[in-house]
Amino acid sequence: MKTKNLSEEDKEILLEYVSSIVNSKSKSMEKENKENSIKAFKNNIAVSKFKCKTKNQSEIVKSIGNKNTTITIVHGKPGTGKTYSAIQGALKAFKNGSYDKIYLCKSVKTLDNKSEDIGFLKGTMEDKIAPFLFSFDFNFKQIINPGTYEMARQTQVIEFLPLAYIRGIGLNNCVIILDEAQNINNAILRTVLSRIGQNCKLIILGDTQQKDSSSGQTSGLEFLIEHFQDIEGFHVVKMTKEDQSRADIINKIEDRYDELEANGKRVA
Numbered sequence: 090m091k092t093k094n095l096s097e098e099d100k101e102i103l104l105e106y107v108s109s110i111v112n113s114k115s116k117s118m119e120k121e122n123k124e125n126s127i128k129a130f131k132n133n134i135a136v137s138k139f140k141c142k143t144k145n146q147s148e149i150v151k152s153i154g155n156k157n158t159t160i161t162i163v164h165g166k167p168g169t170g171k172t173y174s175a176i177q178g179a180l181k182a183f184k185n186g187s188y189d190k191i192y193l194c195k196s197v198k199t200l201d202n203k204s205e206d207i208g209f210l211k212g213t214m215e216d217k218i219a220p221f222l223f224s225f226d227f228n229f230k231q232i233i234n235p236g237t238y239e240m241a242r243q244t245q246v247i248e249f250l251p252l253a254y255i256r257g258i259g260l261n262n263c264v265i266i267l268d269e270a271q272n273i274n275n276a277i278l279r280t281v282l283s284r285i286g287q288n289c290k291l292i293i294l295g296d297t298q299q300k301d302s303s304s305g306q307t308s309g310l311e312f313l314i315e316h317f318q319d320i321e322g323f324h325v326v327k328m329t330k331e332d333q334s335r336a337d338i339i340n341k342i343e344d345r346y347d348e349l350e351a352n353g354k355r356v357a
Contacts, residue, residue, distance in 0.1 A: 122244075123189070123244075126240075126241075126244035126246050127189050127246055129240070130183075130237065130240065130241045130244075130246050131183065131184045133233065133234065133237040133240075134180050134181075134183070134184045134233060134237075135233070136180070136181050136184055136185075139177045139180075139181065139232065141170075141174060141177070142170065142332075142334060143170070143331060143332045145165075145169075145326055145327075145328050145329065145331075145332050146170045146173075146174040146332060148326050149161065149163055149171075149174040149175060149177075149178055149326050150174060150177050150178040150181060151178075152178070152324040152326060153175070153178030153179060153181070153182050153264075153290060153292060154178060154181055154182050154185070155324070157321075157322060158290075158322055158323070158324045159285070159289065159290065159291065159322040159323070160282075160291045160292075160293065160322065160323045160324070161175075161178070161290070161291070161292050161293070161324050161325075161326065162270075162293045162294075162310070162313060162314060162318070162323075162324070162325045162326070163175060163292070163293070163294050163295075163325075163326045163328065164271075164294070164295050164296060164297055164310065164314065164325070164326075164327055164328065165296060165327055165328025165329065165332065166296055166298070166299075166328065166330075166333065166343070167296065167299070168333045168334065168335045168339075169328035169329070169332035169333050170328070170332055170334070171294045171328060172224055172225070172228050172266075172268060172294060173228050173231065173232070175266055175292045175294055176225070176228050176229055176232055176266065177232055178292065179191055179264045179266055179290070179292060180232065180233065182264055182290055183264050186264075186288075186290075187262065187288060188262050188263055188264050188288070188290075189246070189262050189263065190245070190246060190247070190248060190262070190263040190264075191241075191246065191247045191248070191263065191264045191265075191266070192248055192249075192250045192260065192263055192264070192265045192266070193222065193225050193247065193248070193249045193250065193266055193268075194249075194250050194251075194252055194255075194265060194266065194267040194268070194281070195221050195222075195225075195249075195252075195267070195268040195269050196252065196268070196269040196270065196271075196272040196273050197221050197251065197252070218249045218251065221249070222249055224268070225249075225266075225268070226238075229247075250265075252273070252277060252281065255280060255281060255284055256280060256284075258284060259284060259286045260284050260285055260286055260289055261286035261287050261288060261289060262287070262288045262289070263288075263289055263290075264289070264290045264292070265285075265289065265290065265291045265292065266292045266294070267281065267291065267292065267293045267294065268294045268295070269294070269295060270293045270294060270295035270308075270309065270310040271295035271296055271297055271298075271299060271308050271310045271311070272295075272308075273308070273309045273310065274307065274308070274309055275307055275309045275312050276309075277309065278309030278310070278312075278313065279309070293310065293313070295308075295310045297310060297311050297314070
């Protein structure tokens with residue numbers, strides 16, 4: 090097309106038109122790539138191979154898959170299969186539902202009670218979040234093919250969402266797993282809840298007896314369980330010793346710790 094006889098105004102209009110076509114095609118390709126990534130991931134989730142060892146673990150998966158349940162809270166001691174079962178439930182819901190992303194959230198507060206901000210940590214964003222993703226990485230790779238999981242991470246079908254950056258965004262058409270919720274105060278957890286939009290599942294995990302925060306603030310997890318579990322769409326699963334799959338000697342040591350704490354002995 091010859092443009093030398095066009096006025097400057099017409100050239101500008103033509104340039105804007107061409108740019109709009111290019112941008113439209115780019116957005117279309119981006120949408121198609123995203124849809125293909127989601128489809129490929131769903132096709133590689135072998136739900137038939139998922140196994141639950143206990144009644145409570147099965148209840149977690151069932152709760153997450155229940156269309157009438159929006160929020161599933163799972164609380165109990167370490168080693169009861171909270172994260173493992175939650176990931177199974179999230180993957181099953183993702184495969185069978187109309188979701189396009191799984192968000193992984195985790196309290197990053199350390200024992201010296203720093204905030205949820207990870208900006209002070211060294212390295213790239215991937216470097217910063219890697220230590221906090223380990224338990225998620227480990228469990229995902231136990232449940233689905235590691236290559237499938239890595240593909241989902243690379244295409245951002247599965248994405249880590251730092252709590253410090255959750256303000257100002259709306260979460261729709263997704264499954265969210267929030268771990269270590271016992272370290273999250275009421276204000277932050279309320280902010281998380283306020284971000285939940287349409288067609289979402291929120292899975293909250295934690296141990297109310299294992300708080301890393303020493304500030305004396307009320308745990309948002311404890312507050313939720315105490316005041317909101319009677320609301321429709323809200324389901325709580327409490328894990329017990331029967332859900333633990335550890336060596337007998339470890340169970341005996343844990344029982345002794347519990348006994349010492351009950352008698353007023355400081356063990357932490």
